[in-house]
Amino acid sequence: MAAVTLQLHRLALDDDLAQTWARSTGVAFPRYTSWEELREELSCTHGVPELKVTDQGGFLQYRAASSHVSVLVVDDGDEERGDCVGDGDVWSLDLWLPFQVG
Structure with missing residues (x-):
C-alpha cells in the first residue's frame, strides 16, 4: 500500500x-472535527512541520510534505453541519509513502 485516505x-x-472503527482500531473520531480544533491541538505538539495550503475548489488542502500527511478541509460558507460536515470541518486525512527510485 502506498497511500491511505x-x-x-x-x-x-x-x-x-x-x-465499529473505534472498536476495531482503538482510535475514536468525533462525528465532526473542525480544522481550527485540529490546528489548535497541533500547535501544542513539538516539531509539527510547516503546512502548505492550496485551494482545491470547495476545499482547502493543508499538506505537510515532510511528514507525508495532508488534511482536506471544507471551504464553502454555505455548507452547514448536518448529515455531512460543514464549512471549516475536516473532510479527510491522507497519508502516503514517499516515492523511492530504485
Whole structure:
C-alpha cells in the first residue's frame, strides 16, 4: 500500500461506522472535527512541520510534505453541519509513502 485516505466526512452520517472503527482500531473520531480544533491541538505538539495550503475548489488542502500527511478541509460558507460536515470541518486525512527510485 502506498497511500491511505481516512474519509472522516462519512462519520457525520453514520454513527455505527464510527463505533465499529473505534472498536476495531482503538482510535475514536468525533462525528465532526473542525480544522481550527485540529490546528489548535497541533500547535501544542513539538516539531509539527510547516503546512502548505492550496485551494482545491470547495476545499482547502493543508499538506505537510515532510511528514507525508495532508488534511482536506471544507471551504464553502454555505455548507452547514448536518448529515455531512460543514464549512471549516475536516473532510479527510491522507497519508502516503514517499516515492523511492530504485
